Amino acid sequence: MSDAGAAPAVVPAGARGARWRTLARIAREQPLGAFGALVLLVMVVVAIGAPVFAPFDPTQGDAASLNSAPNARNWLGTDAFGRDNLSRLIYGARISLMVGLGASLLGVVVGAALGIVSTYRGGWVDTITQRVMDALLAFPMLLLALAMAAVLGPSLPNVIVALAVPIAPRAARIARSSVLVLKATTFIEAARATGCSDLRIIVRHILPNTFAPLLVIATAYLGLAIVQEAALDYLGAGIQEPDSSWGLMMSGSATALALTAPWIVIFPGLAICLTVLASNLLGDAIRDLLDPKLRGK
Amino acid sequence: MADYILRRLGIGLVTLLGVAVMVFFIMRILPGDAAVMMSGAGAGAVSEKELAEVRSKLGLDRSLPVQFAEWAGKVAVFDLGTSLRTGKPVIEDIARRFPYTLQVVVMAMVIAVLVGVPMGVLSAAFPGSWGDQALRALSIVGLAAPSFWVGLILILALVWMFQWSAPLFWEPFWVSPWKSITQLFWPALAVGMRQLALIARMTRSIMLEVLGEDFIRTARAKGLSEWAVVMRHGLRNGLLPVVTLIGFEVSALFGGLIVTETVFSVPGLGQYVVTAILNRDYPAAQGIVLILAGIVVLGNLTVDLLYGALDPRTRVQAADK
Numbered sequence: 001m002s003d004a005g006a007a008p009a010v011v012p013a014g015a016r017g018a019r020w021r022t023l024a025r026i027a028r029e030q031p032l033g034a035f036g037a038l039v040l041l042v043m044v045v046v047a048i049g050a051p052v053f054a055p056f057d058p059t060q061g062d063a064a065s066l067n068s069a070p071n072a073r074n075w076l077g078t079d080a081f082g083r084d085n086l087s088r089l090i091y092g093a094r095i096s097l098m099v100g101l102g103a104s105l106l107g108v109v110v111g112a113a114l115g116i117v118s119t120y121r122g123g124w125v126d127t128i129t130q131r132v133m134d135a136l137l138a139f140p141m142l143l144l145a146l147a148m149a150a151v152l153g154p155s156l157p158n159v160i161v162a163l164a165v166p167i168a169p170r171a172a173r174i175a176r177s178s179v180l181v182l183k184a185t186t187f188i189e190a191a192r193a194t195g196c197s198d199l200r201i202i203v204r205h206i207l208p209n210t211f212a213p214l215l216v217i218a219t220a221y222l223g224l225a226i227v228q229e230a231a232l233d234y235l236g237a238g239i240q241e242p243d244s245s246w247g248l249m250m251s252g253s254a255t256a257l258a259l260t261a262p263w264i265v266i267f268p269g270l271a272i273c274l275t276v277l278a279s280n281l282l283g284d285a286i287r288d289l290l291d292p293k294l295r296g297k
Numbered sequence: 298m299a300d301y302i303l304r305r306l307g308i309g310l311v312t313l314l315g316v317a318v319m320v321f322f323i324m325r326i327l328p329g330d331a332a333v334m335m336s337g338a339g340a341g342a343v344s345e346k347e348l349a350e351v352r353s354k355l356g357l358d359r360s361l362p363v364q365f366a367e368w369a370g371k372v373a374v375f376d377l378g379t380s381l382r383t384g385k386p387v388i389e390d391i392a393r394r395f396p397y398t399l400q401v402v403v404m405a406m407v408i409a410v411l412v413g414v415p416m417g418v419l420s421a422a423f424p425g426s427w428g429d430q431a432l433r434a435l436s437i438v439g440l441a442a443p444s445f446w447v448g449l450i451l452i453l454a455l456v457w458m459f460q461w462s463a464p465l466f467w468e469p470f471w472v473s474p475w476k477s478i479t480q481l482f483w484p485a486l487a488v489g490m491r492q493l494a495l496i497a498r499m500t501r502s503i504m505l506e507v508l509g510e511d512f513i514r515t516a517r518a519k520g521l522s523e524w525a526v527v528m529r530h531g532l533r534n535g536l537l538p539v540v541t542l543i544g545f546e547v548s549a550l551f552g553g554l555i556v557t558e559t560v561f562s563v564p565g566l567g568q569y570v571v572t573a574i575l576n577r578d579y580p581a582a583q584g585i586v587l588i589l590a591g592i593v594v595l596g597n598l599t600v601d602l603l604y605g606a607l608d609p610r611t612r613v614q615a616a617d618k
Contacts, residue, residue, distance in 0.1 A: 134308070135315030138590040138597075142552035143570065147323050147586065150574045227443040231556045234445060235571055250446065262453050269446035276441035 018045040026289065033285020041277035054087035057241045067261040077263045079249070081109045085264060088244035089271055095245040096275060097157065100226040102160040107167025107225075114168065115175030116210065120183065120202055130176075133163040133169040141166040142228050159238050163225045174217055178210040212290040219283030223276035230272055246272050302602060309598045316590045317372065321365050324586075352441045368583070376582030382576055387584040390569065398558070398565035400470055400482055402550050405489030406543065413493045422509060422527050432497060439494030445556035448487035452561070454481065467564055467581030484561040488553045492546050499542055503535040504507065504588025512535075537604070548593045 027034035046053050056074075061081035070077045076085035136144070148162035180225035182188055184206075232238030233247025241248065246268040247261050298586075371378065377387035420429040455461035470477040507513065508531050516530045551567070558567035566585055573581035 054518060102381075131311055131315055133589075134312045135319055138312055138548075138593045139319075139586070140548045140552035140555070140589060140593065142586050143586060143589060145583075146555065146571065146574055150452065150577075151323055223441065230443055231445060235559065235575070237575060250449065254396050259453065259456055265446070265449050269443065269450065272443055272446065273441045277437060278441075280437060280441060 002208055014293070030285035030288065032281045033288075036278040036281030036283075036285065038276060040282060042102040043093055043275060043278075044097060046090055047097050050090050050094055054082035054084075054090045056087040058083060058087040058091040058244045067255060067264070070263055076267050077259075077261065079264050083244075085249070085267060088249055088268055089246070091244045092246045092249060092268065093271070094274075095239055095243065096226050096229060096272070098156065099160055099163065100228040100279070103163035103225040103229070104167060104221040106219050107164035107221060108159060108214055109172040110164065111168035111171030112175040112210065112214050113197070114204060115172030116179055116206060118172075119176045119179040120198070120206065129172075133172050136166065136174070139166065140233055141224070145228055145232060146235065146237055149232050154238060154240050157237065157291045159232060162232070164227055168219050169219070171214065171217060174213050175210050179206060179212055181210055187225070216283060216290065218285045219279055219286060223279040223283075226272060226275055226279075230268075305598055305601055309594055312594050313591060315368060317587060318365070320583050320586045321368060321591070322361070324583050325361060325364075328370065331421065372584075372587065377587075378580035380573070380578055380581040381582065382573070382578045387581050391566065391585060391588060392562055394566050394569050396470055397467060397481070397563055398554060398567060400477065401485050401488060401554060401558070401563065401565060402547070404478070404481060404485035405545075405550060405553075408485060409489040409492035409496050410543065413496030414500050416497040418527065418532060420501045421495070421504030421531075422523075424505060429501075432501070436494040436498045439490050440498075441492065444487050444491055444553040445557075445560045447490050448484065448557045448560040451483055452489050463562060481563065484557055484563050487560070488550060488557045491553060492543075492550065495546065496539060496542065500535065500539055503538050504531055507531050507535040531586055541600055541604060544596055544603070547596040551589050551593070596618065 002053055061083045062078065063082055065074065066080050066082045068074060068078045068082075073084065074084050076089060078084055079088070114129060115135075118126045139147075144166040145162045148165050149159060152158035152162055166192060186204060190202060191205050196205075229245070230247030230250070233245050234251040236251065239245040239248055249268040250265045300455070310612075362514070368378070375388055379385065380387050380390055383390055397520055399492065416432055420432045423429055452463065464480050467480055468477045490502070504527075506551065512531055513526060516526045521530075554565065554567040555571055556567070557563075558565045562568070570585045573579070573585060
């Protein structure tokens with residue numbers, strides 16, 4: 001893993017200039033991926049600085065202007081309670097990004113750990129893990145997330161866990177296929193022959209070699225988790241009022257009002273599209289950079 | 298081959314059993330007491346004694362393994378119990394709603410394949426053209442848009458342009474097929490958008506790969522028309538992974554349906570399962586989740602077996618296993 005694509009992470013601190021040059025070169029090679037990374041970065045900054053960027057309090061309604069169209073004061077209009085849509089959108093970015101990042105990270109880490117350890121161990125542990133994962137994979141993602149959210153009850157950490165549950169078996173499957181190949185290689189055999197413990201082999205030899213595909217699916221599930229979080233909110237099983245999330249902005253009275261005040265549902269949807277688009281573009285770029293077959297094309 | 302089929306069937310059965318166990322226990326740990334819900338939500342108005350009666354009537358006072366065994370035994374003969382909410386047998390509710398869902402899924406897939414495959418093939422036949430660029434941009438956006446939001450926007454556009462209004466009554470297919478197809482076209486389009494984008498993208502990349510193969514050069518060298526090269530030699534060989542993708546996407550389609558049916562108020566299984574889960578209607582939720590997961594397991598099994606039938610190469614590999 002000493003190629004240019006992964007270099008920024010391992011360049012020593014002294015080589016600052018080289019690191020920037022490498023980043024600039026990657027951005028030139030993968031303009032779409034750089035665009036995605038930039039969009040996500042801006043979103044993260046806006047989400048963290050929500051109190052600074054939001055022009056109004058997202059929970060404070062103005063009874064004098066209900067469902068008003070976009071205007072100079074409320075750039076994206078107001079909702080049925082007279083709350084400023086732009087401010088709600090900005091605060092909503094916090095929830096979407098936290099859930100997206102949290103669920104995809106949690107799901108991929110837990111899934112990968114299960115997949116790597118059980119595949120490496122083999123035997124009945126592997127067989128049982130496999131069957132459990134198969135059963136989990138049979139549930140449509142959103143259906144499993146919905147059931148889990150209903151079991152756990154609506155709160156931010158619970159929504160993250162609920163969305164991570166269907167991601168884990170998918171990550172486990174990806175990890176499993178790489179470990180199966182790795183287990184048969186001579187360098188693992190050599191490591192074992194030199195007396196490495198199982199833990200050391202897994203952490204130092206197997207994990208680094210399964211990292212690339214796992215990183216790629218983590219970015220893919222980042223976008224999917226954001227979409228599904230919005231769906232859970234829309235159905236009433238996710239984040240609850242008065243918190244603001246993009247899915248919540250489209251649900252309830254917003255749908256009923258869609259014909260007279262369409263801006264209420266249009267903007268949060270666009271925000272989701274942009275975020276997912278950015279994470280997909282970034283994911284594609286990472287895949288291209290990490291895939292030796294595609295490199296240099 | 299027979300050995301391979303038997304093994305796959307066996308794994309499928311074990312998976313189904315695992316699904317049943319999971320469905321049962323997830324639904325049982327749902328917070329909220331079904332007995333309280335059944336006796337009318339006015340908590341406090343019902344005495345402990347009455348609650349205990351309802352519990353024993355529902356069998357909720359027995360141990361979980363006993364309840365599971367009883368439930369599984371009934372499921373095996375297609376008795377899914379009575380819905381706590383509608384008061385009707387769950388299997389009847391499902392039977393009434395299933396045709397709508399099936400129709401939306403089939404129509405969504407047909408739309409996705411009929412539009413997505415030609416788009417992908419054209420795109421690969423003229424790589425770098427403006428059409429190819431437009432398609433790639435469209436498919437990336439199609440993958441990013443949540444299906445329920447696409448549904449909402451579709452409804453808005455339809456109302457603005459055609460004064461469309463959501464049907465108050467959804468015509469069953471067997472009563473008037475044409476009307477039912479036109480009614481369900483929009484929900485199917487909203488659900489199928491993502492699959493359309495996926496299929497177009499996948500067809501494009503596979504066709505690009507296939508069109509670079511030696512046998513394509515041979516076909517061109519023989520003097521075949523470009524049409525024959527792309528369609529007969531290229532598409533034939535590129536279609537297999539697409540078939541697999543379609544099989545595996547059935548699961549994702551059901552996921553999309555759950556919300557989209559709610560958006561369009563289509564009286565299908567998606568809408569039913571959402572209400573059942575959110576209202577803690579155990580029998581209904583268990584039954585429907587089990588059936589949806591069962592369909593997914595059968596779908597994956599079919600893809601595996603079809604794959605063997607379509608591609609002689611995998612049959613040999615399977616026999617080696």
